[in-house]
Amino acid sequence: MTSAKKISRIAMPLSREAWVKAASRLIAQEGVQAVAVEPLALVLGVTKGSFYWHFKTRDELIHAALEAWEQDQSADVVSRYGGIADPRRRLRVLLFAAFEDLENGKFFAALAVSSQDPRVQPYLRRATERRLAFGIEAFQALGLSEAEARGRALLAYAAYAGYFQLLRTTPEVVRAVTDLSGYVRRLADALVPAPKRGRSCAGSPIVRR
Amino acid sequence: MTSAKKISRIAMPLSREAWVKAASRLIAQEGVQAVAVEPLALVLGVTKGSFYWHFKTRDELIHAALEAWEQDQSADVVSRYGGIADPRRRLRVLLFAAFEDLENGKFFAALAVSSQDPRVQPYLRRATERRLAFGIEAFQALGLSEAEARGRALLAYAAYAGYFQLLRTTPEVVRAVTDLSGYVRRLADALVPAPKRGRSCAGSPIVRR
DNA sequence: TGGTATCCATACGCCTGCGTATTGAAAAAG
DNA sequence: CTTTTTCAATACGCAGGCGTATGGATACCA
Known part of the structure; x- marks a missing residue:
């Protein structure tokens, strides 16, 4: 099938989390401005149609990724603090x-x-x-x-x-x-x-x- | 001397240096990706037509600005070194x-x-x-x-x-x-x-x- | 006076990316 | 076996930005 580097997208529906995770990876590598819907969809082996079902806008995805990071952050600090x-x-x-x-x-x-x-x-x-x-x-x-x-x-x-x-x-x-x-x-x-x-x-x- | 940010531009031809300087300011404030021809032209009170007379491409402007910075750099270091x-x-x-x-x-x-x-x-x-x-x-x-x-x-x-x-x-x-x-x-x-x-x-x- | 070089405006074509609308397909529910 | 829900593809409109083409305009020269 799609012999791409990523998982082969075998007709298994894509979760919202998958998008967030991919966006986070992208942010870590190239910064927020690199989070573009169409290229991201290409990487995930789908099209925009999928994205705009899971998210209202691009901003929502970015916000979700940042939110996830902030949660991780807090958790970490607290755990080491005690x-x-x-x-x-x-x-x-x-x-x-x-x-x-x-x-x-x-x-x-x-x-x-x-x-x-x-x-x-x-x-x-x-x-x-x-x-x-x-x-x-x-x-x-x-x-x-x-x-x-x-x-x-x-x-x-x-x-x-x-x-x-x-x-x-x-x-x-x-x-x-x-x-x-x-x-x-x-x-x-x-x-x-x-x-x-x-x-x-x-x-x-x-x-x- | 352009009095402030965008004024003047009264029929006095724009030098290549003016573009480089404006680009450098932009880089310092918003990074390289912010160096866009049309907005920059707007700030300088001209249009793209002017730009593409002075420069072959956008990249040429960016390189010129970075080059100018590097020159300044070296001069500074050397002067303080002695x-x-x-x-x-x-x-x-x-x-x-x-x-x-x-x-x-x-x-x-x-x-x-x-x-x-x-x-x-x-x-x-x-x-x-x-x-x-x-x-x-x-x-x-x-x-x-x-x-x-x-x-x-x-x-x-x-x-x-x-x-x-x-x-x-x-x-x-x-x-x-x-x-x-x-x-x-x-x-x-x-x-x-x-x-x-x-x-x-x-x-x-x-x-x- | 006419020519030539310098500097800029306008109009165009192209590409990328966002967001919408519509359609389609497959699974779950009934 | 329908109907509904879930997920995704396609087609479209729109905006911003790059680069080109072409046509002034102004000044300097001859």
């Missing part, structure tokens, strides 16, 4: 976990591509607010002043956003320079005093103000 | 200078938006390679190993890219958190041992201020 008591360790684990979720990072970078799109903005804004607030809280738990915590959280978040942006724009160059785990470790060492093991810097290098 | 002898100070000055050039930062962030565009890729790749190489060199001048220098350079560059990405995608949120100078100072403190002040402990670059 855990660790020690603030230092929690912060480091948080950092590593964030960078380890490559899918999410790539999707986020792809969203940033379409940041001017009014459909995307609210999702991007909420995600940024949520993550930054979380980061600030985590840094404050170390005993830092709010200003200091804000600054470090922004730095950490920018390093996150920047890494995935660079990975998207020029993956060869980035990979030639260092690997992910080394990158994150370095970031964590720069922002969070190492937790107990080995002699960390004498006394308390952290200034609370 | 200066400082002390590697610590040089690195910090470099960092501050990079972040202070808001125009360039915004243009870079806008380019990253269109990183998938085959027209943009080479320019983006060259800029990234050049800057990273420069950063690595600067860190090695501090006496760091190549691996360590690579790591820190990537971190610094990601912080740069990330900051301007966030400034582009969610400026309100970023500005609510901290200001630019504080951000850069923090980054410099984290990556570069302060020039004179008390020596930080050997391993951890976190420095009391």
